[in-house]
Amino acid sequence: MSDQPAAAEPRRLTTREAADRLGVKPETVYAYVSRGQLGSRRAPGGRGSTFDAAEVEALSARGARREPQPAGTDLAFRTGVTLIDPEAGRYYFRGVDAAELAGRYGYEEVAEWLWTGTLRPGVRFTAPPETLAAGRRAVGALPPHSTAMDRLRAAAVAASAADPLRFDLSPDAVLGTARALIPTLVGSLPVAGARDGGDGTGQGQEAGGTGGAGLAPRFWRRLTARTPDAPSLAALEAALVLLIDHDLAASTLATRVAASARAHPYAVVSAGLGALEG
Template identity: 85%
Template sequence: MSDPSAAAEPRRLTTREAADRLGVKPETVYAYVSRGQLGSRRAPGGRGSTFDAAEVEALAARGTRREAQPSGTDLTFRTGVTLIDPDAGRYYYRGVDAAALAGQYGYEEVAEWLWTGRLRPGVRFTAPPEALAAGRRAVGALPAHSTAMDRLRAAAVAASATDPLRFDLSPESVLGTARALIPTLVGSLPPEGSPDEDGTDGGLAARLWRRLTARAPDEASLAVLEAALVLLIDHDLAASTLATRVAASARAHPYAVVSAGLGALEGPLHGAASGLAHRMLAEVLERGGAAPVVADHLRAGRRVPGLGHRLYRGEDPRAGVLFALLDEVPAAAPALGAARDVLTTVARHTELHANVDLALAVFSVASGMRAEAGEALFAVARTAGWIAHAQEEYAERPLRLRPGGQYNGPPPPQDLPRP
C-alpha cells in the first residue's frame, strides 16, 4: 500500500532535470537560486540539490513570456564571474571556491586571474603618475568633512579626465585601465599616518592600510585585509554590479562604469552597512555589553546591523573566513568578543547569522580605523568585479538593458499647467 504522505509531497527535480526543463546549464540553475528566482533543497544524503517541479515550470513559463518583450529589452544576465551556492553556503569565482582563493593568493593576483584566466604570481598594479596626481588634486580640493566614498568618486572622475584613450573598449585597453585605476583610487586617498609613510611600494593591501589607519600594520592584520579584498571582489548581481552592467550596456567607458558602481554602493543597505556595524560594536564596547545596544536598535525599529543575508541560510562564508583570520590578531579580541555577544543576544529570539559587514566592522574597530573604512575597502575590492562584469557586458548587444516602463500617470491629453 502506498504512503499517502509520500503522494502529497510535491515532485522534485534534480539539478540536471531542472536545467533541461529551463534550457540552461546547471550553473545557471544555481544562479537563479542565488537571485531568489528559484528555491532549492539539499538532496537526501547531502549530494546536490533538488527543485520543486511546479516552481521550475513557473520559471520556465516566465522565461517564455520574456522572449515576447520588445526587441530592445534583454534582462537576462549570463555571467561566468561568480556562482553562489546558498545550500552549501559557498560561492565561486569562475568555478573556484572564493574562500580557497583568499587563502592562497593576493588581491591583485586574483583580480588578474579573474579578468584574463591567467595566474601571474606576484603581480602588482601601478598608478600612472599623471592620473595619480590628478586624483590627489581632486581629493585635496574636497571639503575636510568629505567621506572616503566622496574621495573615491572624485578620484575616478579625475583619473578619467587624464586618459584620452578611455573610450577604447577593446579588451586590452579595458584591462589596462583597470590595472591603472584601482591603484589610483587607493593612492588618491590621503594617508592616515605621517606623510613620510605615503609610499606606493608593496602590494595594494599594504598601500590601502596606510590610508585606513595610522597604526603600524602587523602581518596578521595585513592578512585579514588581503583576504577581505579578495572575498569582496564580486558577489553576483548586487545592486552596484547591476548598475555597472547597465552603464557598460550603454558603452560607458570603464571609469564611468566604476563611477556608476561607486554611486550605487554608497547606499546604507549595500557598501555602507559595515559602517553601521562598526558604530554598533564601538557602542557595545563602550557600554560593556550587547544587550542594551541591541535593545536600543529594536526599540527604534532598526535592524541590528551585520546580521543576516538574503542569499545564505547560515553564516555568510565571507564572514566565516574573516573571523577565523581575526582570531589570529591579538588586538581584535575585544571587538570579536563584542560581535559574538551581539550574535548570542540576538539568537535568544531569532536565528540570524553574521554577514560580511559584521566581520569588516570587527576588523575596522580592532585596527583603529574610522567607521567608513569598511565601505572604502569594499569599494576598492569590488572595482575588480565591476570590471569583470563590464568585460562581459561589452561583449553583449549594446543597449540591451532597456526595460519598458508601465505608465500609471494621468491619461493624456491633459491641460497645460497654469501658475
C-alpha cells in the same frame, strides 16, 4: 547489416518537467534558453518544447535555481564568475574554492586571473603618475568633512580627465585601465594620520608614488594609522579577495547599465560608486 541495437534516444523533458527539476517557473526555463544556458527542441507535432534531461541536470548542478526577484526586494544578478553552494556554505570563483584562493593568493593575483584566465604570481597593479597626481589633487581639494565615497568619485573623474585614451574600449585597453584605476583610487585617498606635507593631498611621505608594495599595504594606510602586523595584512588581503566579485548590490546594476551603453571604464566605476551612496 549490423545486429547492434540502435542507440537509445536521450531522455527528454517537457517544459513543466524541466521547470520542476530546476525548481523554477516555466517562464524561467525559456529565459535560460534565450540566454543560451539551455538548449531546446520542438516537441513532436510542434506543440511546446522539450529539453535534454542530462543538460537540465547539468544546469541544475551549476546552481541555476534563481527565480526573478519580486518587486520591492533586493536586486540579484547572475554572474558567470561566482558559484554559491548554500548547502556546503562555500562559494567558488570560476570553479575554485574562494577561501582557498584567499589563503594562497593576493588580491591583484586573483583579479588578474579572473580577468585573463592566467595566474601571474606576484603581479602588482601600478597607478600611472599622471592619473594618480590628478586623483590626489582632486581629493585634496575636497572639504575636510568629505566621505570616502566622495573622495573615490572625485578621484575617478579626475583620473578619467587625465587619461586621453579612456574612450578606447578594446579588451586590452579596458584591461589596462582596470589595472591602473584600482591603485589610482586607493592611492588618491589620504593616508590616515598623515601630515599634509604642503601639497594638500594628505599623502605625507607617500606623496611621490605608491612604491612596489601590494595593494593591501597601501589600502591599510588609508584605513588606519596603526602599524600593521603580518596577520592583519593577511586578513585584509583575504577580505579583498573574498569580496572581489558579488551580485547582490544595486551598484552591480548601475555598472552593467553604464557598460552596456559603452561608457568608458572610469564612467562605469563612477556609476557604481554613485549607486553605493543610495
